[in-house]
Amino acid sequence: MIELKQQFPQLSESCLVDLKEAVNYIQTKTNELLVREGEYANKAFFILEGSARAYYLKEGKDITDWFALENDFISAIVSFFSAEPSPHFIETLEPSKLLVISKDAIEELAIKHADFEVLYRQIITNTMLQQQRRLNAILFQRAENRYHQMLDNYPGITQRVPLTHIASYLGITLETLSRIRGKLLKS
Amino acid sequence: MIELKQQFPQLSESCLVDLKEAVNYIQTKTNELLVREGEYANKAFFILEGSARAYYLKEGKDITDWFALENDFISAIVSFFSAEPSPHFIETLEPSKLLVISKDAIEELAIKHADFEVLYRQIITNTMLQQQRRLNAILFQRAENRYHQMLDNYPGITQRVPLTHIASYLGITLETLSRIRGKLLKS
DNA sequence: GCTGTCATTTGATATAAATCAAATTGTGTT
DNA sequence: AACACAATTTGATTTATATCAAATGACAGC
Numbered sequence: 001m002i003e004l005k006q007q008f009p010q011l012s013e014s015c016l017v018d019l020k021e022a023v024n025y026i027q028t029k030t031n032e033l034l035v036r037e038g039e040y041a042n043k044a045f046f047i048l049e050g051s052a053r054a055y056y057l058k059e060g061k062d063i064t065d066w067f068a069l070e071n072d073f074i075s076a077i078v079s080f081f082s083a084e085p086s087p088h089f090i091e092t093l094e095p096s097k098l099l100v101i102s103k104d105a106i107e108e109l110a111i112k113h114a115d116f117e118v119l120y121r122q123i124i125t126n127t128m129l130q131q132q133r134r135l136n137a138i139l140f141q142r143a144e145n146r147y148h149q150m151l152d153n154y155p156g157i158t159q160r161v162p163l164t165h166i167a168s169y170l171g172i173t174l175e176t177l178s179r180i181r182g183k184l185l186k187s
Numbered sequence: 188m189i190e191l192k193q194q195f196p197q198l199s200e201s202c203l204v205d206l207k208e209a210v211n212y213i214q215t216k217t218n219e220l221l222v223r224e225g226e227y228a229n230k231a232f233f234i235l236e237g238s239a240r241a242y243y244l245k246e247g248k249d250i251t252d253w254f255a256l257e258n259d260f261i262s263a264i265v266s267f268f269s270a271e272p273s274p275h276f277i278e279t280l281e282p283s284k285l286l287v288i289s290k291d292a293i294e295e296l297a298i299k300h301a302d303f304e305v306l307y308r309q310i311i312t313n314t315m316l317q318q319q320r321r322l323n324a325i326l327f328q329r330a331e332n333r334y335h336q337m338l339d340n341y342p343g344i345t346q347r348v349p350l351t352h353i354a355s356y357l358g359i360t361l362e363t364l365s366r367i368r369g370k371l372l373k374s
Numbered sequence: 375g376c377t378g379t380c381a382t383t384t385g386a387t388a389t390a391a392a393t394c395a396a397a398t399t400g401t402g403t404t
Numbered sequence: 405a406a407c408a409c410a411a412t413t414t415g416a417t418t419t420a421t422a423t424c425a426a427a428t429g430a431c432a433g434c
Contacts (some may be wrong), residue, residue: 063326063327077315077319078316081312081315117304121307121308124311124315125268125311127315128268128311128314128315128318129264129268131315131318131319134322135318135321138322138325138358139250139325139358140250142421143421162381162382163381164382171325171326172421172422173421173422173423174383175382175421175422175423176421177382178382181383182383330390330391349411349412350411351411359391359392360391360392360393361412362391362392362393362412363390363391363392364412365412365413365414366414368412369414
């Protein structure tokens with residue numbers, strides 16, 4: 001409870017009480033699957049500690065679609081929001097502590113508590129805006145700039161996450177990323 | 188009123204009454220600016236007839252970021268949702284009939300009417316999912332496939348919108364698009 | 375401390391698409 | 405119809421990044 005209050009100070013007491021009822025707390029090791037491809041992934045995860053990624057397999061290749069670090073939400077958004085089987089897997093990238101909440105519970109909370117509804121809408125909106133930025137980066141920036149931008153947004157990510165995942169997230173190959181990093185060292 | 192009811196059959200009568208109060212009806216010619224760069228673009232537009240695009244100027248180049256046809260919403264999403272000055276312009280692409288509604292009015296309606304709130308959240312969610320698809324297309328599909336996908340999603344768009352805009356939306360140059368179209372004719 | 379496996383780097387070549395430049399087609403206006 | 409101007413096509417060359425292939429580095433388990 002105290003924890004939730006710190007994480008979501010904008011929520012009212014009564015909302016926090018109901019939220020506490022609705023969430024489950026779990027702990028994981030590295031590389032534990034939270035969502036599998038094909039599932040109806042009606043759960044969202046909030047990362048208290050550790051990290052996770054959403055990814056999918058495209059012609060056998062593992063493509064990271066989303067990273068989440070501390071205080072981020074992560075879900076298999078396609079399945080979560082459109083109630084289709086998930087194209088995404090979600091896995092932890094480090095030993096992690098997570099809160100889990102079902103979509104039904106979220107919708108209930110949103111109906112009952114206006115402040116929760118605002119938060120929910122904000123999270124969706126922020127996700128959309130972040131995708132907007134990512135789209136922009138991929139359309140109009142060189143691989144090198146995208147990598148630097150990523151370092152700005154997630155400092156230290158290269159120490160926490162294998163480079164393959166970072167490369168596929170940036171839409172480049174592992175080799176290209178390696179060359180970019182190599183060039184950086186010299187200058 | 189009758190019009191609104193047809194456009195939004197999921198909304199309750201009382202909500203439709205308030206919505207009617209909140210919207211303005213406007214008619215435009217081709218290439219009329221609805222939003223200018225730098226504005227605080229706190230308006231959303233619903234297209235009854237015609238079409239519009241959101242675009243921005245990137246190093247002098249005109250980049251289309253979003254198309255809207257009949258029954259689509261369009262807004263300068265960055266400014267609309269984050270209350271920053273808009274990087275986007277919005278202009279009509281054909282003579283159009285539009286509904287205009289302010290963000291404040293939307294927020295009020297969302298507080299007062301749960302059904303409107305659901306609709307609002309759905310629109311944001313759909314925008315996010317569409318961006319997800321677009322990102323995917325740009326990351327993993329050839330220019331040629333992206334063009335065909337666009338034709339599937341917006342049949343007849345090439346007759347309604349200059350190719351430059353379609354090219355920049357797809358993240359390719361006008362010349363490349365022209366070659367793709369040329370190749371298509373031969374096969 | 376060695377060994378095997380996975381992660382990363384480095385190298386050579388191929389390719390989709392960009393860029394630069396010019397030609398052609400289309401369109402609206404007096 | 406003739407003109408100007410915008411939209412589109414076509415051509416030659418360049419470039420960023422992918423792909424294929426091999427070498428090196430790092431680290432977990434014996």
